[in-house]
Amino acid sequence: AQSVAQPEDQVKVAEGNPLTVKCTYSVSGNPYLFWYVQYPNRGLQFLLKYITGDNLVKGSYGFEAEFNKSQTSFHLKKPSALVSDSALYFCAVRDADYGQNFVFGPGTRLSVLP
Amino acid sequence: SAVISQKPSRDICQRGTSLTIQCQVDSQVTMMFWYRQQPGQSLTLIATANQGSEATYESGFVIDKFPISRPNLTFSTLTVSNMSPEDSSIYLCSVEQGPNQPQHFGDGTRLSIL
Numbered sequence: 001a002q003s004v005a006q007p008e009d010q011v012k013v014a015e016g017n018p019l020t021v022k023c024t025y026s027v028s029g030n031p032y033l034f035w036y037v038q039y040p041n042r043g044l045q046f047l048l049k050y051i052t053g054d055n056l057v058k059g060s061y062g063f064e065a066e067f068n069k070s071q072t073s074f075h076l077k078k079p080s081a082l083v084s085d086s087a088l089y090f091c092a093v094r095d096a097d098y099g100q101n102f103v104f105g106p107g108t109r110l111s112v113l114p
Numbered sequence: 115s116a117v118i119s120q121k122p123s124r125d126i127c128q129r130g131t132s133l134t135i136q137c138q139v140d141s142q143v144t145m146m147f148w149y150r151q152q153p154g155q156s157l158t159l160i161a162t163a164n165q166g167s168e169a170t171y172e173s174g175f176v177i178d179k180f181p182i183s184r185p186n187l188t189f190s191t192l193t194v195s196n197m198s199p200e201d202s203s204i205y206l207c208s209v210e211q212g213p214n215q216p217q218h219f220g221d222g223t224r225l226s227i228l
Contacts, residue, residue, distance in 0.1 A: 043219035
């Protein structure tokens, strides 16, 4: 079965500092991995994905994520946080080999302090 | 990416009534999904809306409570039937345009039952 963990339900960083939002996953086959952001009263917005290839993937709004197969992790990073990055972040996984549905993590609330 | 319009954006309903939520996509898509998100929580898949056939429901969700229509490749509806306060939640429509593609979401319907 697929599963996603986001070990921190809340992350606080100061504006201008680097940020990391953690995600670990479990799948039987190869993973497709995704990050989404949700602002208040909005749906989920796609940030980036890992399908295959380079372990470091770059996405929207300056975000990037690193796929680490040995640690089954896909942490979201940004070199310099903005107050406007404050939102709810979701990691999601799909098992590429078994064609199952997306599974979303519990979410991490990021607060960037001015 | 596809643009998804979801209606209504929010509603307050009486116990025992039903509400139909609409999801319109600006392009033809194979896969459409309906999720439930309780405030501040993660997403739970209700069902996959299949064009031309019955929806595929996840464990814990039944057709009598959440009937779904998918008359064509750009439109789907979800009805929340015989509502109770426990149905107060955010309901999200999403679409997927390929097996290694991200899902894209509408802005959701925020439903409160009195």
